[in-house]
Amino acid sequence: MSATQFDYILVGGGLQSGLIVLALKHYQPHAEVLVVERGDRLGGNHTWSFHPKDVSAIASAWLESIVEYRWPSYQVRLKRFEKKIDLAYASISSEHFASMVMGSTDNNGSVVVRTNTEVTEIRRNSITTSKGEKVSGRLVLDCRGPGPSSALPYSMCGYQKFWGFEITLQSDWPYDGPIVMDDRVDQADGFRFIYSLPFERRRVLIEDTRFSNESAIDRDECLAQVRKYLSAIGVEDWSIVREEHGILPMPISPELFPGTNRQFQTGENSQALCGGYAGGWFHAATGYSFPLAIAFAETIATSTPESAELEVAKLAQMHGARARFGRFLNRLLFRLVKPSTRYQIFRRFYKVLSNDSIARFYSHRFTWRDAFRIVVGWPPGGLQPIRFISSFLPAVAKTSAMTNPQSATNSLKEMSI
Ligand SMILES: Cc1cc2nc3c(=O)[nH]c(=O)nc-3n(C[C@H](O)[C@H](O)[C@H](O)COP(=O)(O)OP(=O)(O)OC[C@H]3O[C@@H](n4cnc5c(N)ncnc54)[C@H](O)[C@@H]3O)c2cc1C
Missing domain, CATH: 3.30.70 (Alpha-Beta Plaits)
Incomplete structure (x- = not known):
């Protein structure tokens, strides 16, 4: 392999890229990997929490050792309702995560990390950096994260x-x-x-x-x-x-489902496969991306660079209906239920769902039965039916997009794909 040809090039050194490095170290320890991060360190400044049940038995083989904090249960307290949820909960600080990822690069030098380097162009098999360097790879993965909230692609x-x-x-x-x-x-x-x-x-x-x-x-x-x-x-x-x-x-509107590619759709860059937030790999109704980022990393690391795209498409298909349901829940939460009574939705969620259902919901593996349990029941007080119904009208989506012209442009382009 030549000095500038890698098996995998990971653009962005956040959660998704770090998980891919760890998974590749487990499944393909000799793969040549390049991580390019514009900041001065990997991971940024986060505390990532998740339910250990989010992690499949297979993925725990490479993930277990990086968990920093672990608790056997947690609590919710909503108005006069209190409940201890007997599900394990875990957290990792980005500092610890970065040290684990960097530690995994020490073994045989097959993972190269470049910080303080901005990627300015991303193609299917190459990237160009702000330093003018062009690097090629068998697979380029765009993991540049959510970007600024002012440029989000959602019309609602x-x-x-x-x-x-x-x-x-x-x-x-x-x-x-x-x-x-x-x-x-x-x-x-x-x-x-x-x-x-x-x-x-x-x-x-x-x-x-x-x-x-x-x-x-x-x-x-x-x-x-x-x-x-x-x-x-x-x-x-x-x-x-x-x-x-x-x-x-x-999100309420349909942009950026798992497996869609923001850069491809906006025409900024072309055709690289997207992971993490940039590729829609997050739970629409919790905002969290850890479970889907693990699934994406596992898929990449158990494929070859050439077969990854197909395997990722299959993963995206598996999560499509759940992503749609997550958006529907957001529509109920943000358009139907008044802010002052939103707590009732969460109280009901924790009251009626079993621990296993809660775990399946957070890990984006919920069943239709779980979905039914979440939405069917006595409705909370303080509904806004007109606001809810009008949210389905194209004119409303258009008005909310008008407040952010960039997002309007993105949405239209995305919908035409
Ligand atoms: C403070 C905070 C706490 C969160 N807590 C949780 C949680 O507990 N559980 C959970 O599941 N989710 C959580 N999330 C949501 C989500 O998991 C995180 O946002 C997660 O970091 C997203 O992972 P990512 O890899 O897609 O993006 P990021 O982790 O944001 O990584 C993207 C990286 O790409 C780099 N980058 C961007 N553009 C370029 C470029 N052109 N060239 C080179 N590098 C570039 C950025 O500097 C960044 O380091 C949290 C989010 C935040 C902001």
Whole structure:
């Protein structure tokens, strides 16, 4: 193999690329892999959480060792409803993830990582970097992530947005495990709750999270909510050691299904296979991408560079109907149910679903029976039927796209594919 010919070129060094590197190390330890990241390190600044049940028995062989934190169960607290969910929950910080990915590159030098390098052109079998270098590979994978929320390709979506503060405490945290939803906070700007992950008794990630129709988020306002919450649960002496935030689109409209290629559709670049957020490999109704990113990585690593496209198309087909259902749930959440009563949807979800159904839902492997259980039941109060029905009218999609001309252009091009 020549110096500039790789088996795999991974554009972007985030979650999806890192998972592909780990999977390739397991299945094809001698594959020549190039990862190109524009930032100065792999992984960015995230805490990725998931249910270990998201991971198939086969994938756990290469994923298990990278899990950083693990809890046997977690809790939800919604109005007067509290439940302990007996499902394991796990987290990985991007720092730990990056070190595991970099560690896997030490063995025999077959994985090359280039940071501080922007890829300016992506083709099926080659890339060009901002340094003017052209590199070719048997398979190029575009894993450039979600991009700025101002350029998202959706003509209609809601948002899951959060600001997280990792804090250290002078006394022990009062709860044993994660609380993934605690809505004892002001309910402004959509349905709002606090999410907490106790990494240690005195080190906790605490996030102000909202399911909102607007994408704007204000750090100081989130901090004020977190401060109020901490005071209400008796935690007084604490300091911030790290912050992270996200604005995850929760699409209603049909753009960017798993396996579609944003760059191909917008005509920016041509025909490279897309992984991660860039390829629609995320759960529309949770905003999370970990389970689908694992499935994508497993598929790539168990194919050859030449057969990968076909295998990815099969994977996309398997997830298409579920992606459609996820969008339908978002339409109910963001168009039918008023922000003040959105909590009822989640309360019902955790009340009626068995642990196995919850696990299947998060891992994007839910059955039609699970889907039926989620939507059929006594409707929450405060419905907005006119807003809901009008969301099906093309004129409404057009109006919401008009607020973002770039997204309107993208959507039209995508729909014509
Ligand atoms: C703060 C935060 C927390 C999250 N928590 C969870 C969670 O707990 N569980 C979960 O499942 N999901 C979570 N998500 C959602 C999702 O899993 C993440 O956004 C995930 O990082 C997406 O993976 P990705 O590989 O597609 O993109 P990213 O991880 O964003 O990686 C894309 C990479 O591509 C690089 N890049 C972009 N353009 C170029 C270019 N032209 N040249 C070179 N490099 C480029 C970027 O710098 C970036 O490093 C979270 C998101 C955020 C923002």
